[in-house]
Amino acid sequence: MSQTTISTSATASTRTSTTAPAAGTEQELAEFDRTTSRWGRLTMLAGLLISLAGPIYLVFFTGLEISAGQLWTAFAAVAAVFAVIWVVEPATYFPILGPAAMYQAFMIGNISSKLLPAALVAQNRIGAKPGTRRGDFAAVAAICGAAAVHLVSLAIFVGFLGTWLISIIPAGLIDVARLYILPAVMGAVIVQSIVTIKQPRVTIIAAAVAVLIQFVVLPVAPGIAFVTTGIAVAATILASWLARDRKPVAAAAD
Amino acid sequence: MPAIVSQAVAAGGGSTDILAAANNPVLWACAAGVFAVIILQSVIYMKAARKAAPAAGMTPSELKVSFRSGAVAAIGPSLAVVMVAIALLAVFGTPAVLSRIGLIGSAAYDAGSASIAAKTSGAELGGPTYTQNIFAIAFFAMSIGGAMWMLSTLILTPLMKRGGTKLAKVNPAAMSIVPGAALLGAFMALGAAEVPKSSIHVLALGTSAAVMGVCIFLGKRPKLSWLREWGLGFAIVAALAVAFMAHTAGAPAA
Numbered sequence A: 001m002s003q004t005t006i007s008t009s010a011t012a013s014t015r016t017s018t019t020a021p022a023a024g025t026e027q028e029l030a031e032f033d034r035t036t037s038r039w040g041r042l043t044m045l046a047g048l049l050i051s052l053a054g055p056i057y058l059v060f061f062t063g064l065e066i067s068a069g070q071l072w073t074a075f076a077a078v079a080a081v082f083a084v085i086w087v088v089e090p091a092t093y094f095p096i097l098g099p100a101a102m103y104q105a106f107m108i109g110n111i112s113s114k115l116l117p118a119a120l121v122a123q124n125r126i127g128a129k130p131g132t133r134r135g136d137f138a139a140v141a142a143i144c145g146a147a148a149v150h151l152v153s154l155a156i157f158v159g160f161l162g163t164w165l166i167s168i169i170p171a172g173l174i175d176v177a178r179l180y181i182l183p184a185v186m187g188a189v190i191v192q193s194i195v196t197i198k199q200p201r202v203t204i205i206a207a208a209v210a211v212l213i214q215f216v217v218l219p220v221a222p223g224i225a226f227v228t229t230g231i232a233v234a235a236t237i238l239a240s241w242l243a244r245d246r247k248p249v250a251a252a253a254d
Numbered sequence B: 001m002p003a004i005v006s007q008a009v010a011a012g013g014g015s016t017d018i019l020a021a022a023n024n025p026v027l028w029a030c031a032a033g034v035f036a037v038i039i040l041q042s043v044i045y046m047k048a049a050r051k052a053a054p055a056a057g058m059t060p061s062e063l064k065v066s067f068r069s070g071a072v073a074a075i076g077p078s079l080a081v082v083m084v085a086i087a088l089l090a091v092f093g094t095p096a097v098l099s100r101i102g103l104i105g106s107a108a109y110d111a112g113s114a115s116i117a118a119k120t121s122g123a124e125l126g127g128p129t130y131t132q133n134i135f136a137i138a139f140f141a142m143s144i145g146g147a148m149w150m151l152s153t154l155i156l157t158p159l160m161k162r163g164g165t166k167l168a169k170v171n172p173a174a175m176s177i178v179p180g181a182a183l184l185g186a187f188m189a190l191g192a193a194e195v196p197k198s199s200i201h202v203l204a205l206g207t208s209a210a211v212m213g214v215c216i217f218l219g220k221r222p223k224l225s226w227l228r229e230w231g232l233g234f235a236i237v238a239a240l241a242v243a244f245m246a247h248t249a250g251a252p253a254a
Helices: A009-016 A023-061 A068-108 A111-125 A133-168 A171-197 A200-220 A222-242 A249-253 B002-009 B018-022 B025-052 B060-102 B107-120 B132-163 B172-192 B199-218 B226-250
Strands: none
Touching: A023 A068, A023 B025, A023 B060, A023 B132, A068 A111, A068 A133, A068 A222, A068 B025, A068 B107, A068 B132, A068 B172, A111 A133, A111 B060, A133 B025, A133 B060, A171 A200, A171 B060, A171 B107, A171 B172, A171 B199, A171 B226, A200 A222, A200 B172, A222 B107, A222 B172, B018 B060, B018 B132, B025 B060, B060 B107, B060 B132, B060 B226, B107 B132, B107 B172, B199 B226
8 A cells, every 4th residue: 555656647658658569479468468367357256256255154154143234234334444445556556567467466465565566676677667568577477476485485384383373372372362463453554554655644634533533422422333433534534635735736746 | 173163153153262163164265265266377377478478578587587586575575474464363263364364455454344343243353242253244344345355456457457547647636645544544543442442452552553663763774674574563463462461460360
């Protein structure tokens, strides 16, 4: 998410106007596009379905008592918070990754912390510009390399070692980890997003909104507990928009 | 293990033995399925890239270099993700962590979604109200959130490929404010919600934020830049360690 402000307009023209050499190479490139968009989409769709199959099985076929209403409410609450990001993030990364790598990146995950750096290092290494054909190919190959390393380290260190670790750790320790995991994650994530987003005005507004909702609005209306995050997101966007710097946005690219 | 699982879940999902439900063999199979899909995709992509590389003005060795630099660049970030994933094992179990935090999503979004989803059922992630039912709802919400990301990638990528990056051009002012405001609003609110829970929650939140801040600050030096990607892992582990000490010191009876 760190690259939100990367100028997307500059690369648009480069992408469409990439050299159009001999007909044979043009055909090969078209075939690459066909293969990657067909298989990229198919594999991503498969990944999507398989990743949903797990929780759906758990919810409906293991004897848990969960109502459809609970699931819909949970989904609505999550959508209220992250729906904007669902749309914005793919639009943000497209100019850097190129169409083929999009289907890789959003399935492998950890894009800003792992895949983008990998793609940029590779592009840099062979002197290819993002948004060009060479840049796209370098990104695709780099992400394949990153995926290979990532899958292996996940399988070994989390799949085997982690599972073993969790089986020998005393239950008391696991309970404590579980109890405090959320503040342990969020403290760091807040600092990280403040630093990467680099918008002091928005940061102050977001902090004020969060405090206001949590300590003023919520005590008055405890019924809204489950939608507070969604409200905070909407209020922060609205207030940041109203309080935006109205000077020309020429500096937005950096 | 299957026998234990069905026994544990037979209680209607009111049990807090999360790992019994989280280690369901079907969930393991789904996590393995996501791995398999990514491997398949990488193989198809690399084959297609190798075939079309010359047409893109790229030598086979440049493609190999890109793959290798992507792999090398991913080692650090991958291990950093591993560290975060292991810390989250106690909350979500191995299969969910592998497919959600390890792949597709990230710790911040998925812990956030899980917490938001738990709240819609009047429970808290990780606390005594965190039953198997709540775990399943949280896992469902994280997964469908990830699915929406992939869905919007599937829909937007062909559109952006055809129309350049019109989407980002619609309103540069909005694009420079809305994503950052949405993220900061979400994470600030999620963090603020931890504050009233207990003084140890505040301690964990503060420790995590402080460690992250130090990592980012020191990470500005070229030699210590690796600290930036490890920050989240260090912050989580430090916060959990401090919380553990405070927890055991403060409540010996519990």
